[in-house]
Amino acid sequence: MAAALQTLGGGIGITLHWIAFTPTIEQQATEEQKKKWLKLAQDVAIVGAYAQTEMGHGTFVRGLETTATYDPSTQEFVINSPTLTSTKWWPGGLGKTANHATVMAQLYTRGKCYGPHNFMVQIRSLENHQPCPGVTLGDIGPKMESNGNDNGFARFDHVRIPRENMLMKFARVEADGTYVQPPSSKLAYSNMVYLRGTFVMSAAQALASATTIAVRYSCVRRQSEMKPGEPEPQILEYQTQQYKLFPQLAAAYAFWFASWFMTQQHGSITGSMEKGDMSGLAELHALSAGLKSYTTAVTARGIDVCRMACGGHGYSHASGLPALFGGAAALCTAEGENTVMMLQTARYLVKCFAQSQAGKRLTGTVAYLSAVQPSPVAGNRNMSDLGTLVAAFQHRAARMVRHAAMQMQGEMQKGKAREDAWNSCSVLLIKAAEAHVHSFVVRNFAETVQTVEVDESVRAVLTSLCQLYSLYGITEHAGDFLKDGYLTGRDIDAASSHLSAMLARVRPDAVALVDAFDLHDKILRSVLGRYDGRVYEHLYEWAKKSPLNKSEVHESYYKYLQPFLKSNRAKL
Numbered sequence: 235m236a237a238a239l240q241t242l243g244g245g246i247g248i249t250l251h252w253i254a255f256t257p258t259i260e261q262q263a264t265e266e267q268k269k270k271w272l273k274l275a276q277d278v279a280i281v282g283a284y285a286q287t288e289m290g291h292g293t294f295v296r297g298l299e300t301t302a303t304y305d306p307s308t309q310e311f312v313i314n315s316p317t318l319t320s321t322k323w324w325p326g327g328l329g330k331t332a333n334h335a336t337v338m339a340q341l342y343t344r345g346k347c348y349g350p351h352n353f354m355v356q357i358r359s360l361e362n363h364q365p366c367p368g369v370t371l372g373d374i375g376p377k378m379e380s381n382g383n384d385n386g387f388a389r390f391d392h393v394r395i396p397r398e399n400m401l402m403k404f405a406r407v408e409a410d411g412t413y414v415q416p417p418s419s420k421l422a423y424s425n426m427v428y429l430r431g432t433f434v435m436s437a438a439q440a441l442a443s444a445t446t447i448a449v450r451y452s453c454v455r456r457q458s459e460m461k462p463g464e465p466e467p468q469i470l471e472y473q474t475q476q477y478k479l480f481p482q483l484a485a486a487y488a489f490w491f492a493s494w495f496m497t498q499q500h501g502s503i504t505g506s507m508e509k510g511d512m513s514g515l516a517e518l519h520a521l522s523a524g525l526k527s528y529t530t531a532v533t534a535r536g537i538d539v540c541r542m543a544c545g546g547h548g549y550s551h552a553s554g555l556p557a558l559f560g561g562a563a564a565l566c567t568a569e570g571e572n573t574v575m576m577l578q579t580a581r582y583l584v585k586c587f588a589q590s591q592a593g594k595r596l597t598g599t600v601a602y603l604s605a606v607q608p609s610p611v612a613g614n615r616n617m618s619d620l621g622t623l624v625a626a627f628q629h630r631a632a633r634m635v636r637h638a639a640m641q642m643q644g645e646m647q648k649g650k651a652r653e654d655a656w657n658s659c660s661v662l663l664i665k666a667a668e669a670h671v672h673s674f675v676v677r678n679f680a681e682t683v684q685t686v687e688v689d690e691s692v693r694a695v696l697t698s699l700c701q702l703y704s705l706y707g708i709t710e711h712a713g714d715f716l717k718d719g720y721l722t723g724r725d726i727d728a729a730s731s732h733l734s735a736m737l738a739r740v741r742p743d744a745v746a747l748v749d750a751f752d753l754h755d756k757i758l759r760s761v762l763g764r765y766d767g768r769v770y771e772h773l774y775e776w777a778k779k780s781p782l783n784k785s786e787v788h789e790s791y792y793k794y795l796q797p798f799l800k801s802n803r804a805k806l
């Protein structure tokens with residue numbers, strides 16, 4: 235997936251075949267259907283796209299307009315794009331690469347709509363790759379990044395597919411058109427939950443790549459005078475450079491560990507769901523939505539901090555950082571736009587808060603909501619103790635969830651409908667959900683560094699990194715911690731001075747910490763981040779390959795500059 239965040243070459247891309255199309259078959263097809271399509275997909279004997287988003291709808295899946303109408307006389311579904319805005323728009327590989335697609339469409343049978351379901355549709359001939367009859371395909375045009383990948387559009391003009399092409403693991407339509415309900419209507423969304431979970435690792439890898447590039451370059455680059463007359467120092471010796479890069483490095487580790495938890499959670503909850511126990515689905519959805527939203531947003535911002543920390547060369551494509559940023563920016567929108575996803579987490583938190591108010595003991599990632607004391611307990615805290623830091627983040631999140639939920643209850647008591655009260659508190663709700671996810675990442679980081687099986691010297695370094703990540707979060711969001719007096723000004727000052735100490739403590743291990751990501755130069759694709767550190771020679775070689783250097787005097791001189799200069803000189 236890290237490679238996917240770099241631009242793919244050649245105008246085709248089968249990233250989505252692997253991360254969306256094939257998993258959809260795995261998760262939504264019956265055993266019978268898997269026998270038909272899964273091996274073909276795994277062997278890339280067919281290439282698929284995940285065609286859900288339309289020109290007019292991406293977030294609101296229930297608003298999708300593509301229809302799949304069951305015709306019992308032929309036992310077929312008729313797939314149709316009734317409007318311009320129902321055109322499938324954005325799916326990776328859909329325009330030029332894929333010959334199959336799982337198409338999310340509103341299912342109609344016996345005149346009734348049963349909502350969005352997935353259907354397998356062949357879109358191109360396996361002989362000559364021409365679009366199938368009734369299917370119109372194309373690429374949606376240049377994007378911010380990853381223009382090597384075709385993101386496409388598709389329109390369906392009453393395309394007929396066999397009944398068996400409805401992915402029927404959860405819901406079914408019988409030959410006579412009878413609709414059989416799934417255990418939960420949200421199981422049709424399960425592949426989105428899976429994919430959001432994988433985005434946490436994609437974010438970790440992207441931030442790991444960016445910090446590898448920026449830390450290594452910051453050891454090669456020497457600039458300015460720290461002391462008059464002394465040699466120019468490595469820019470990583472400046473505290474400001476450490477303050478820019480080390481919190482991003484710590485976040486990369488934090489997100490890497492969070493993705494381990496996400497993968498483990500996804501496996502165990504979907505395992506239970508296979509046995510019919512749906513109880514974990516809501517928590518899995520809330521966690522994957524919140525973690526995806528939080529980690530991709532922090533990663534995109536963090537990559538740009540790394541880019542700026544590399545000066546002009548960071549802005550060059552030679553650094554690899556603009557491409558990484560473009561890829562990470564895509565993760566903030568794709569697979570559920572970040573705002574909408576964080577609101578889904580907020581919805582779950584408000585529900586859990588109400589349950590805890592009614593006396594229910596909460597478990598899982600929200601257990602702290604019922605355990606945390608509402609009243610602040612001010613006092614001299616040991617701000618370098620991980621337990622203290624975790625408790626501070628949980629207190630902050632619990633307070634903000636309570637505040638947002640009570641605000642919403644207040645609005646409803648004033649007579650507002652629930653939906654209006656929700657909307658008028660949604661900024662508070664988003665901030666509370668972000669605080670919740672942040673507290674989960676800190677707790678999980680702390681638990682991982684205390685339990686992971688490593689040499690004690692490595693544990694010491696990881697512990698410093700966890701302290702750095704937590705102290706940075708507290709100083710960056712100091713107001714949230716000061717608001718109810720849970721932390722005092724003195725605590726925040728202590729956090730700041732501990733943070734400075736952590737920057738100095740992490741410095742000697744910084745290169746080892748990025749080397750530990752073990753990202754090959756071929757994955758980094760960065761002149762600045764080269765393992766051998768030979769930046770300047772390779773920067774010059776890279777520049778010489780620029781297309782503009784194919785000729786000494788560019789053709790534009792003769793076309794535009796020469797006549798322009800001539801006419802200006804003639805006026806002198």
Ligand SMILES: CCCCCCCCC/C=C/C(=O)SCCNC(=O)CCNC(=O)[C@H](O)C(C)(C)COP(=O)(O)OP(=O)(O)OC[C@H]1O[C@@H](n2cnc3c(N)ncnc32)[C@H](O)[C@@H]1OP(=O)(O)O
Pocket residue numbers: 238239240249250254284286287292293294295296326379380420423424426427515516519560561562564565567568569570571574578581582585
């Ligand atoms: C450079 C390289 C480039 C790198 C690029 C990398 C590749 C990019 C690949 C990208 C692929 C894509 O984008 S594929 C397309 C991705 N699209 C999306 O993700 C669409 C996002 N939208 C949605 O998922 C939905 O519309 C959502 C926002 C959740 C709203 O759904 P609904 O309206 O049906 O549900 P709501 O009314 O909000 O909530 C009703 C209840 O359902 C629950 N619920 C909602 N979704 C649920 C779910 N998935 N699983 C369980 N439960 C769920 C809620 O918690 C509520 O529970 P209660 O509170 O108990 O009632």
Ligand SMILES: Cc1cc2nc3c(=O)[nH]c(=O)nc-3n(C[C@H](O)[C@H](O)[C@H](O)COP(=O)(O)OP(=O)(O)OC[C@H]3O[C@@H](n4cnc5c(N)ncnc54)[C@H](O)[C@@H]3O)c2cc1C
Pocket residue numbers: 250254284285286287290291292293294323324325326385564567568569570571572573574577
């Ligand atoms: C690189 C890339 C790859 C993609 N690949 C695929 C793919 O393979 N398959 C596929 O099906 N799709 C794909 N998509 C599409 C992607 O899933 C959608 O772009 C995404 O779901 C957002 O939907 P939208 O674009 O319609 O934006 P909208 O949903 O229109 O959102 C626009 C703005 O409105 C806000 N908004 C919307 N609803 C709410 C709400 N309820 N509350 C508050 N604010 C709201 C959003 O926060 C956002 O800021 C891809 C997109 C990108 C960028």
